[in-house]
Amino acid sequence: MTAPVLEVEELRVRLRTPRGPAHVVNGLSYTVGPGETVAVVGESGSGKSVSVLALLGLLPPRVATVTGRALLQGEDLLTMRPERLRQVRGPGAGMVFQDPMTSLNPVLTIGRQLVEGIRAHGDVDKAAARRRAADLLGEVGLPDPERALDRYPHELSGGMRQRVVIAIALSNEPALLIADEATTALDVTVQAQIIDLVEKLQADRGTGVIWITHDLGVVAGIADRVLVMYGGRCVEDGTVDDVLEHPAHPYTRGLLGALPDLARPGPDGVVPDLATVPGTPPPPTDLPAGCVFWPRCPVRGDARCEHEQPPLAVLGTASATLPHRAATWCTEGSS
Ligand SMILES: Nc1ncnc2c1ncn2[C@@H]1O[C@H](COP(=O)(O)OP(=O)(O)OP(=O)(O)O)[C@@H](O)[C@H]1O
Ligand code: SF4
Ligand SMILES: [Mg+2]
Known part of the structure; x- marks a missing residue:
C-alpha cells in the first residue's frame, strides 16, 4: 500500500478566549493518500479552518495549544522547528485561503x-x-x-x-494542497477551471488534496473521501459515495437535507448547497459532555446520547475500498 501524504492522529486544538478555553478541534484522525482528495464539510464554526491552520503552524502560538500528530510524508508538522516548518510550507504543503487578498x-x-x-x-x-x-x-x-x-x-x-x-x-509542486473555500467566491466557470487544474496536478504529481467547502456539487465532483466535522470532531467519514448516498450520522443527514438524493444534481443539473440543520452548533467553550450533536439531534435517544460520547465506529455499509465511519449511537437509516 502507498504511504499516505498526510497522516493526522488525534489532532486537538484549544484556544484561549475571554470566555475560557475553546475546544475547537477534538481528536481528529484521518489520512490523505497520494493523488487523493479529501473533502471536509460542516457548518460554519465546526473547526474546519482551525484544523488545517493548526497543521501548518498558522495559529497564534500564544492563543493556541495544538496536540496530536500530523505526519507530512513521515515528518511531524506539530513538533517541527519553526524554520523547518517555513521550508515545508510551499514544497511540502501549499495552502489556498478563501480570500486571495489575505495571501497576497x-x-x-x-x-x-x-x-x-x-x-x-x-x-x-x-x-x-x-x-x-x-x-x-x-x-x-x-x-x-x-x-x-x-x-x-x-x-x-x-x-x-x-x-x-x-x-x-x-x-513548488506541493505533496499536499489545502484549499479552504478556495473557489467558493468564484463564478462556476472559473471554479471549474481551477478544479481541472488541481486534478491535473494530482494526476501529474500525485498531490494529496484537502478541500474544505460548503458546496456539495464540488464534493460530489472532486472528492474521493468526505470528512464531516461538527463541534471540532469528525462525526462521519468515508468514500464520497458512502457518505453522500448512505449518510449514517443524523447531522450528515441533516446537512444533506435529510434526503441523500439532494446530493445529486437535479433535472437542471444544479447540485444544492449544504442544507441548514435547525438550531445552532454548541460554542467550543461549552461542548456537550456526551454526543456533541445531542442538543440538536432529531432522533436523540436517552441518557447514553446525553452523557456518553459515541466513538467513530466502522459501519457495516462500508464500500470495499475504504471504511465508512460514524460517531453516533444510532445508525438506523444509513443504508
Ligand atoms: N483566533 C480565534 N480565537 C478564538 N476563537 C476562534 C479563533 N479562530 C476560530 N475560533 C473559533 O473556533 C471555531 C472554529 O472556527 P473555524 O474558523 O475553524 O470554523 P470553520 O469550520 O472553518 O467555519 P467557516 O465555515 O465559517 O469557515 C469557531 O467557534 C470560531 O469562533
Ligand atoms: S448519538 Fe444520539 S444524539 Fe448523537 S447523533 Fe446519534 S442519536 Fe443523535
Ligand atoms: Mg473556515
Missing part, C-alpha cells in the same frame, strides 16, 4: 511574489524563476502571463487573484 502582499507585484516563492524553496536563478512564474500563470489560465507578472494584486480581478494564489501554492 498588496505592495509587491505578482511576479515578485511568485519569483520569491519559487526561489525561496529551490536553487533557481531570477530569470529562470521568472520564466517558471509566467508558465505557472499560463497554467492557471491567466491571459497574458508575462504582463500579469508586472501587475499588483489590486490591478487584477478577484478570480484572477485567486488563480495567482493557486499558482503560488502550486509553484
Whole structure:
C-alpha cells in the first residue's frame, strides 16, 4: 500500500478566549493518500479552518495549544522547528485561503511574489524563476502571463487573484494542497477551471488534496473521501459515495437535507448547497459532555446520547475500498 501524504492522529486544538478555553478541534484522525482528495464539510464554526491552520503552524502560538500528530510524508508538522516548518510550507504543503487578498502582499507585484516563492524553496536563478512564474500563470489560465507578472494584486480581478494564489501554492509542486473555500467566491466557470487544474496536478504529481467547502456539487465532483466535522470532531467519514448516498450520522443527514438524493444534481443539473440543520452548533467553550450533536439531534435517544460520547465506529455499509465511519449511537437509516 502507498504511504499516505498526510497522516493526522488525534489532532486537538484549544484556544484561549475571554470566555475560557475553546475546544475547537477534538481528536481528529484521518489520512490523505497520494493523488487523493479529501473533502471536509460542516457548518460554519465546526473547526474546519482551525484544523488545517493548526497543521501548518498558522495559529497564534500564544492563543493556541495544538496536540496530536500530523505526519507530512513521515515528518511531524506539530513538533517541527519553526524554520523547518517555513521550508515545508510551499514544497511540502501549499495552502489556498478563501480570500486571495489575505495571501497576497498588496505592495509587491505578482511576479515578485511568485519569483520569491519559487526561489525561496529551490536553487533557481531570477530569470529562470521568472520564466517558471509566467508558465505557472499560463497554467492557471491567466491571459497574458508575462504582463500579469508586472501587475499588483489590486490591478487584477478577484478570480484572477485567486488563480495567482493557486499558482503560488502550486509553484513548488506541493505533496499536499489545502484549499479552504478556495473557489467558493468564484463564478462556476472559473471554479471549474481551477478544479481541472488541481486534478491535473494530482494526476501529474500525485498531490494529496484537502478541500474544505460548503458546496456539495464540488464534493460530489472532486472528492474521493468526505470528512464531516461538527463541534471540532469528525462525526462521519468515508468514500464520497458512502457518505453522500448512505449518510449514517443524523447531522450528515441533516446537512444533506435529510434526503441523500439532494446530493445529486437535479433535472437542471444544479447540485444544492449544504442544507441548514435547525438550531445552532454548541460554542467550543461549552461542548456537550456526551454526543456533541445531542442538543440538536432529531432522533436523540436517552441518557447514553446525553452523557456518553459515541466513538467513530466502522459501519457495516462500508464500500470495499475504504471504511465508512460514524460517531453516533444510532445508525438506523444509513443504508
Ligand atoms: N483566533 C480565534 N480565537 C478564538 N476563537 C476562534 C479563533 N479562530 C476560530 N475560533 C473559533 O473556533 C471555531 C472554529 O472556527 P473555524 O474558523 O475553524 O470554523 P470553520 O469550520 O472553518 O467555519 P467557516 O465555515 O465559517 O469557515 C469557531 O467557534 C470560531 O469562533
Ligand atoms: S448519538 Fe444520539 S444524539 Fe448523537 S447523533 Fe446519534 S442519536 Fe443523535
Ligand atoms: Mg473556515
